[in-house]
């Protein structure tokens with residue numbers, strides 16, 4: 096290789112913006128079915144000089160001689176540079192694992208299907224015994240790739256330790272997120288313990304309703320995707336209603352999604368389109384894509400509202416902020432507050448009564464189903480964080496070869512029997528679980544704040560939109576913990592979350 100171009104921070108930021116925009120637009124085109132072949136590799140190659148050791152060093156030097164917001168901006172640019180460098184180094188291994196996953200097949204009732212299709216199928220099979228069978232086949236097949244997963248994880252961990260200069264994975268994450276993971280863990284576990292009785296009531300009722308009386312006392316995780324669809328409620332939450340009702344729900348809090356030119360809506364049902372809703376913020380605030388594809392059921396409405404929260408955040412960013420504070424964050428904990436608060440609208444009994452013409456009793460019951468899912472997921476993520484902390488604390492010694500307490504912690508927390516063979520596939524990089532969990536604490540604080548400022552009908556008041564606009568304008572700059580301060584809460588105050596999770600009739 097010839098000498099690599101090393102850019103000044105301002106040049107670097109401008110070029111990084113172009114890179115992100117191109118990669119995002121390419122990803123979008125493939126995801127929505129506009130393109131059949133992904134050409135990400137060509138883009139990565141064209142921008143490869145962005146991610147070099149020389150550039151990391153140059154950004155680190157600039158960072159060391161700066162202070163305040165400028166230092167934070169340079170820190171994030173350096174971390175983006177380190178991340179891109181590591182990504183490129185591991186791209187071959189990552190692709191190999193991805194391709195092995197794509198090639199994996201299971202045979203179910205005489206039908207051969209790709210592993211990913213089996214995972215999708217688990218959400219829609221109505222017979223309990225069939226889900227049991229397919230779930231077990233899926234986990235057995237997926238576990239065959241555990242050696243490859245562990246290899247990628249190990250190489251990635253070594254490289255991250257070396258590039259960042261911090262060999263301890265937990266200390267490295269705490270530095271990047273600027274929080275104590277152990278303090279967070281303590282607060283989350285206490286909140287989980289304080290809501291166990293309420294959860295058990297919800298769980299027994301909704302396991303019976305969704306899985307039927309013949310279910311196992313402790314169903315396996317084969318049934319989780321199916322439970323998340325809340326099939327008993329499907330006839331009320333129709334596929335055709337999802338877009339108009341969600342547009343009406345965001346309009347009620349003061350955001351007309353059809354009239355915000357920066358948000359490009361792609362809400363059509365096309366066969367080539369990936370059914371998972373997502374937001375692609377290619378160049379915030381100017382270019383933000385909100386992509387959904389309704390399949391039928393309450394999950395569509397929840398996914399739309401969740402993604403609308405991300406879209407409104409990115410499209411609402413103050414355009415005068417530097418690119419770094421419009422698009423790059425230390426982690427995902429901030430933007431998930433806004434997706435969670437919009438999604439929380441679907442847990443309001445009044446929302447169910449108003450949009451679906453239900454009696455108050457029926458509306459309360461359906462809202463309770465969403466609370467059950469929320470509590471299940473909160474407990475699952477808290478248990479996951481506990482497991483991941485133990486896994487990484489022991490990584491230097493154990494090399495990640497043991498499933499440790501993955502199964503026992505998740506099973507105890509949720510009442511769903513989690514398979515120890517999932518201990519690697521069920522782990523997101525960089526403690527993403529901690530980001531979601533901070534958003535759980537914070538969005539409950541934000542809801543309590545809105546109830547105080549706006550009233551119980553916060554979910555249909557334009558005043559809510561006014562308050563949110565102020566937060567969105569700050570872009571990606573603040574931390575989740577700084578938002579707690581704006582709302583008048585201690586970052587680890589789980590009081591509002593505990594109250595929400597205990598609100599069981």
Ligand SMILES: [Zn+2]
Pocket residue numbers: 401405431434
């Ligand atoms: Zn999200």
